Amino acid sequence: xxxLRNITRSLAFRIIMxxxxxxxxxxxxxxxxxxxxxxxxxxxxxxxxxxGMSREIYxxxxxxxxxxxxxxxxxxxxxxxxxxxxxxxxxxxxxQQNNLKGIIAEKDxxxxxxxxxxxxxxxxxxxxxEHNTVSSLEYDDKKHYAYRMQFEPWDWQIVFIKDxxxxxxxxxxxxxxxxxxxxxxxxxxxxILFYLNRSIKYPINKIIASLKAGEQPExxxxxxxxxxxxxxxxxxxxxxxxxxxIIEEQKLxxxxxxxxxxxxxxxxxxxxxxxxxxxISMKLKDAKRGKQTLQGEDIDELLxxxxxxxxxxxxxxGLARDLAGLSRKRMLEKESVMPIDINKLIxxxxxxxxxxxxxxxxxxxxxxxxxxxxxxxxxxxxxALLNIAINSKDAMPDGGKLTMxxxxxxxxxxxxxxxxxxxxxxxxxxxxxxxxxxxxATLSHIFEPFFTTKPVDKGTGLGLxxxxxxxxxHHGYVIAESIPDKGSTFTIYLPIEEKNPKL
Amino acid sequence: MKGLNLLVLLIIFLPCLLLKxxxxxxxxxxxxxxxxxxxxxxxxxxxxxxxxxxxxxxxxKGGILGRKVRLVIYDDKxxxxxxxxxYEHLILRDKVDLVFGPYSSEITEAVLxxxxxxxxxxxxxxxxxxxxxxxxxxxxxxxxAPASKYAAGFLEMLAMNGYRDIAIVxxxxxxxxxxxxxxxxxxxxFGLNVLLFEGFKKGTKNLDDMAQRVKxxxxxxxxxxxxxxxxxxxxxxxxxxxxxxxxxxxxVGPVIRKFLDVLKADANYVFSSSQWEHHxxxxxxxxxxFYSSYTKAYKEDPSYHAAVAYAAGxxxxxxLKRSGNLDRNRLRDILSAMDTMTIIGRYGVxxxxxxxKHFNLIIQWQKGKKEIVWPEDLRTAxxxxx
Numbered sequence: 001x002x003x004l005r006n007i008t009r010s011l012a013f014r015i016i017m018x019x020x021x022x023x024x025x026x027x028x029x030x031x032x033x034x035x036x037x038x039x040x041x042x043x044x045x046x047x048x049x050x051x052g053m054s055r056e057i058y059x060x061x062x063x064x065x066x067x068x069x070x071x072x073x074x075x076x077x078x079x080x081x082x083x084x085x086x087x088x089x090x091x092x093x094x095x096q097q098n099n100l101k102g103i104i105a106e107k108d109x110x111x112x113x114x115x116x117x118x119x120x121x122x123x124x125x126x127x128x129x130e131h132n133t134v135s136s137l138e139y140d141d142k143k144h145y146a147y148r149m150q151f152e153p154w155d156w157q158i159v160f161i162k163d164x165x166x167x168x169x170x171x172x173x174x175x176x177x178x179x180x181x182x183x184x185x186x187x188x189x190x191x192i193l194f195y196l197n198r199s200i201k202y203p204i205n206k207i208i209a210s211l212k213a214g215e216q217p218e219x220x221x222x223x224x225x226x227x228x229x230x231x232x233x234x235x236x237x238x239x240x241x242x243x244x245x246i247i248e249e250q251k252l253x254x255x256x257x258x259x260x261x262x263x264x265x266x267x268x269x270x271x272x273x274x275x276x277x278x279x280i281s282m283k284l285k286d287a288k289r290g291k292q293t294l295q296g297e298d299i300d301e302l303l304x305x306x307x308x309x310x311x312x313x314x315x316x317x318g319l320a321r322d323l324a325g326l327s328r329k330r331m332l333e334k335e336s337v338m339p340i341d342i343n344k345l346i347x348x349x350x351x352x353x354x355x356x357x358x359x360x361x362x363x364x365x366x367x368x369x370x371x372x373x374x375x376x377x378x379x380x381x382x383x384a385l386l387n388i389a390i391n392s393k394d395a396m397p398d399g400g401k402l403t404m405x406x407x408x409x410x411x412x413x414x415x416x417x418x419x420x421x422x423x424x425x426x427x428x429x430x431x432x433x434x435x436x437x438x439x440x441a442t443l444s445h446i447f448e449p450f451f452t453t454k455p456v457d458k459g460t461g462l463g464l465x466x467x468x469x470x471x472x473x474h475h476g477y478v479i480a481e482s483i484p485d486k487g488s489t490f491t492i493y494l495p496i497e498e499k500n501p502k503l
Numbered sequence: 504m505k506g507l508n509l510l511v512l513l514i515i516f517l518p519c520l521l522l523k524x525x526x527x528x529x530x531x532x533x534x535x536x537x538x539x540x541x542x543x544x545x546x547x548x549x550x551x552x553x554x555x556x557x558x559x560x561x562x563x564k565g566g567i568l569g570r571k572v573r574l575v576i577y578d579d580k581x582x583x584x585x586x587x588x589x590y591e592h593l594i595l596r597d598k599v600d601l602v603f604g605p606y607s608s609e610i611t612e613a614v615l616x617x618x619x620x621x622x623x624x625x626x627x628x629x630x631x632x633x634x635x636x637x638x639x640x641x642x643x644x645x646x647x648a649p650a651s652k653y654a655a656g657f658l659e660m661l662a663m664n665g666y667r668d669i670a671i672v673x674x675x676x677x678x679x680x681x682x683x684x685x686x687x688x689x690x691x692x693f694g695l696n697v698l699l700f701e702g703f704k705k706g707t708k709n710l711d712d713m714a715q716r717v718k719x720x721x722x723x724x725x726x727x728x729x730x731x732x733x734x735x736x737x738x739x740x741x742x743x744x745x746x747x748x749x750x751x752x753x754x755v756g757p758v759i760r761k762f763l764d765v766l767k768a769d770a771n772y773v774f775s776s777s778q779w780e781h782h783x784x785x786x787x788x789x790x791x792x793f794y795s796s797y798t799k800a801y802k803e804d805p806s807y808h809a810a811v812a813y814a815a816g817x818x819x820x821x822x823l824k825r826s827g828n829l830d831r832n833r834l835r836d837i838l839s840a841m842d843t844m845t846i847i848g849r850y851g852v853x854x855x856x857x858x859x860k861h862f863n864l865i866i867q868w869q870k871g872k873k874e875i876v877w878p879e880d881l882r883t884a885x886x887x888x889x
Contacts, residue, residue: 082662085692089655097853112692 011204015196023189030181038174046167047134050147050160053098054132057158060090061151084154088113095160101144102160112156121159136164207232265319272312276305339373340381342427342494346404349385353402357389360399368407371427374494376474384470384478387463388431388490395435395488405430408496421477426493433489438482446480530571531829533819534593535603537629538610541581542706545731545761546808547606550629551576552801553812554603560796561816567823575599583613590614594621600829603815604643606808607730608632608650608678615643624835628815629808632678633685636855642831644838645858646815646850650678650754651685653776654726656865656877657752658686660886661724662693666749670699670722672713672737674729679705682728682754698722705729707736714740723749731756738769749888750774758866758873759806770868772889777864779807779814779847780875782883789817790846807847814845 007013064087073079088104092115095102101116121139135146143164150157203225210217216236219229280302286292294302350365357363392402409428411421438446438453445451449465464480467490471478475495482488535554537547558574566572575597579586586605593599594617602618604611606629615635618625624642627635631647661669669690673683680702690697699720703713714737717725725748727737734756741747750772756762757775766773781794781804793813797805822837823829842851842860851860865877867886874884 078663078665081694082659085662085689085694086659088692089652089689093853093859096855096857097859099854 011201012197015200016193019189019192019196023185026185027182030178035174035178039171042167042170042174045170046145046162046164050134050145050162053094053100053160053162054147054149054158057091057094057160058149058151060094061087061154061156064090065153084112091158098162099166100160100162101139102158105157107155107157117161121161137161203229211236262319266316269312269316269319273309273316276309276312280305280309336377336379337375338378340376340378341373342371342406342429343367343369345378345382345385346406346429349382349389350404352386353389353393357393357402358399361393361396361402362400363402363404365404367405371406371408372496374427374474375497376494380470381474384467384492385429385431387467391463392431392433392435392488395433395437400434400487401432403430403432405432409493411493421493422495425496426476427496429492429494431490432487434487437484437486437488438480439484443480443482447478528570530573531567531601531823532573532575532597532599533601533603534575534577534590534597534599536577536579536586536589536593536605536610536614538581538586538606539576539578541579542732543581543607543610543730545759546629546755546806547581549759549806549808550606550812552797553805553809554816556793556797556800556809557813557816559800561820567820568827568829579605579610581607581610583610586610587613587617590617594618594623601819601831601834603812603819604628604630606630607676608635608681609676611635612677615640618642622831622835624831624838626815626818626838628811630678631858632681633857634677634681636857640856642835643856644818644852645856646811646818646847646861647778647858648861648863649685649857650681651688653682653754653863654686654728654752655689656863657726657750657774657776658689658693658695660865660877661750662695664886664888666723666888667694668696668698668722669724669726670717670720670748671697671701671726671728672699672710672717673702673727674705674707674733675702676705676729679728679730679733679754683726686726686728706732708732710737710740711743713737714744714746717748718744718746725751727751727753729754729756731759731762734762734773734775735765738766738773742769747889750886757868759808760804763868763871763873768871771870772867772887774865774867774876774886777807777866777875778861779810780864780866780873781805781810782875784881787846787848788844793846810847814847814850817845818843818850 064083068074068080068083071079073083091102091104092113094100095115102113103111103115103117103121104113105111117139132149133147135148137144137146139161144161145164146159146161148157148159199222203219203222206219207217207225207229210219211232216233217229218233219225283292283294283298283302287294287298292298346365346367350363353363389402396402405428407428407430409426411423411426442453446464447468449462451465468478471492471494477493479491479493480488481491537551538544539547539551554574554576558572561567562571575593577589577593579589590602590605593602602623602625604625604627605614608630611627611630612632612635615625615638619640619642622642624644626644626646628646631645631650631653633649633651635643636645636649658669661667671683671686671690673679683700683702687697687700699717699722701713701716703710707713710733725737725741727733729737734753737753738751741751752774754776757770757773758777758780762773763770779790781790790810793810794805797809797813818838818841821843822834822841825837825841826833839852839854839856842849844850847861849860850858853859862878864875864881865886866873867876867884868874869884869887875882876884876886
């Protein structure tokens with residue numbers, strides 16, 4: 001059904017169908033109007049021909065009778081018999097010359113002449129035919145036209161028939177003309193199709209091909225298509241410019257968020273460091289002035305302060321390290337790239353998560369067998385998956401379901417809602433939760449660094465940014481879908497290279 | 504240098520030397536066979552005289568299309584196989600331009616497939632069997648009135664004179680059979696009774712038994728369909744059984760002088776059909792000239808066999824003049840549509856090539872003289888019934 005729909009929606013179909021319909025209609029029209037009128041003409045021609053012949057036969061009879069009357073021998077039985085005999089001979093000659101078959105019978109059905117026919121035919125024709133009309137009949141397995149007439153003075157019934165095949169050359173000519181016209185129509189249709197293909201389908205395909213390849217169409221030729229091509233080209237250029245601008249703005253925004261985040265985090269940490277440092281400083285100054293002697297308790301307190309300072313400084317140092325890791329363009333180390341069995345990775349991840357996640361989170365994995373191996377850095381991929389899983393766990397404070405799936409998918413140009421996915425085969429990993437979910441606005445920022453919805457002390461806002469950066473390094477894609485209060489789904493697409501070995 | 508010039512001249516004029524002027528000086532060759540020896544020798548030899556006379560006449564007038572005419576005549580000995588081989592020889596070896604038909608329906612039937620195969624139009628000047636035109640041939644044109652109409656005039660005469668009971672016997676060759684079936688058909692049309700209708704083997708010398716059966720049938724009139732020998736043999740058989748019908752008709756034979764020479768007084772009262780007879784009031788143009796030149800050349804009266812041969816020549820001559828060349832397909836078309844006069848009367852064929860314009864005469868030997876007895880308007884004497 002879908003295939004049919006695809007066919008009927010194609011431009012080729014829309015072009016071919018009207019042409020074929022036109023040819024069929026023209027053919028039917030030709031058949032109905034031309035062929036039927038020609039067959040009418042043939043019928044009339046045949047009837048006229050037979051009528052003409054019947055008149056001639058009648059004239060032969062009439063002439064001979066008149067000759068008999070003129071000689072005054074009409075009452076002479078012998079002379080009349082001879083004259084009738086001669087008349088029959090003349091009619092026989094006429095029939096031979098005109099390729100007729102026929103019968104002459106007297107009133108009491110005594111057959112006087114049966115030229116080329118069995119006398120029984122008289123009855124057959126007699127049943128079917130009125131006097132002086134043309135009828136058709138089957139004789140000798142062939143179609144014939146029959147004519148029945150009467151010569152009253154001698155009470156003669158005359159029937160003659162003519163083989164319809166004699167007129168078949170006329171009919172054949174018409175048929176030939178019809179076939180020739182059909183052929184011309186078909187050729188014309190093909191030429192029209194060829195022309196339409198050249199002038200419509202070819203330019204459109206050229207424009208579409210450029211668009212699919214991500215290039216700007218550069219069609220030149222037919223004005224309208226050229227205009228279209230140029231407009232699309234301009235629009236694409238404009239879109240790319242806008243995209244670039246948006247990305248720049250996003251980057252700037254990211255940097256702003258990053259800067260704010262860094263400043264905020266560092267500030268928090270530095271506040272601790274500064275606060276405790278000044279407390280220590282205050283205590284030590286007092287001791288120096290002799291106001292206060294440092295007792296064991298005081299020393300413990302001071303130590304606590306320094307520990308806090310140390311811890312804050314360490315946190316700051318960790319943050320600095322994370323930042324460095326994020327800002328460095330992630331590259332896969334050659335020695336750490338190896339074929340990875342994604343299903344095995346997921347199995348291990350499942351085991352790890354089951355041991356560490358709260359018991360109210362149910363973890364399941366549905367893996368498609370026979371996945372091809374993916375080349376990559378197993379540590380990094382594990383990190384990425386773990387980050388997503390942790391996010392899911394945090395989204396399910398009251399428990400829920402965490403489902404992991406693997407499968408192979410074939411992305412064809414135009415068949416995915418994520419059109420920026422390059423066509424090709426991918427191993428997909430899908431991680432879904434039944435957690436709080438996200439709204440559209442949140443969803444559009446989740447891969448940005450320092451974007452977080454978690455409490456300040458809970459997350460750094462770098463988890464999903466890291467995921468994004470790892471997957472990019474693997475030439476893959478990560479897509480997040482979410483419905484508030486229903487849950488979120490993260491799908492990672494990792495391209496399958498043809499040379500990847502099957503596991 | 505001089506040698507080179509000569510060479511150039513040679514190269515230029517060599518084609519002219521090799522190409523003869525379009526064989527204009529060569530005669531038009533027309534081939535045919537006749538049974539000059541064998542069973543058809545009587546009629547065949549007469550026909551040859553007719554053809555030869557036409558050849559002489561046409562050449563004395565300067566030929567046709569500016570070329571002389573040369574007849575190539577072979578003796579087929581009255582054998583269809585020999586005739587067929589000879590026509591192949593004429594067409595393929597002699598490469599004659601045109602052909603005439605041979606004598607007799609039997610021989611003609613054998614050669615027509617050959618002439619048809621090679622697209623040679625044939626004027627059939629020695630045969631009239633209807634079946635020759637029932638095979639769908641496209642190059643065959645009759646000169647004789649067809650066999651089926653041979654006896655029609657005689658039968659009309661019988662009906663007019665009140666003789667109703669007849670017997671028809673025939674030899675088993677195609678011509679004789681066609682004459683017989685035609686006679687029967689016409690007899691019925693004229694209201695006559697056919698009391699006996701029988702065939703016998705061609706070449707049967709003694710027909711006494713057949714004559715007895717005819718007598719036993721109580722027929723008043725006997726019609727014998729055959730050639731010269733049958734006509735003579737039946738007359739002798741009738742004499743043998745000492746019985747005479749009221750009228751005795753033989754399809755072919757009685758018209759020639761030899762019939763009288765062989766039968767003498769017994770030839771009297773015998774009826775026959777003739778394609779042509781010369782008499783004082785003969786109307787077709789040129790027939791008197793033909794008669795006088797024939798008698799002058801051969802010291803004998805021409806029978807219709809000679810006249811038909813001559814007429815065939817005339818027809819071909821007219822057709823060639825209309826055509827203007829020797830294209831045989833064109834000639835075929837002209838012969839199909841032509842309506843012309845010859846010394847024997849009108850020529851014109853129907854769609855199948857059957858002669859329809861020419862008609863037969865009925866003759867009867869009376870007191871050692873051949874008289875025309877039908878049609879009434881042309882007759883030289885009244886028919887005599889014994």
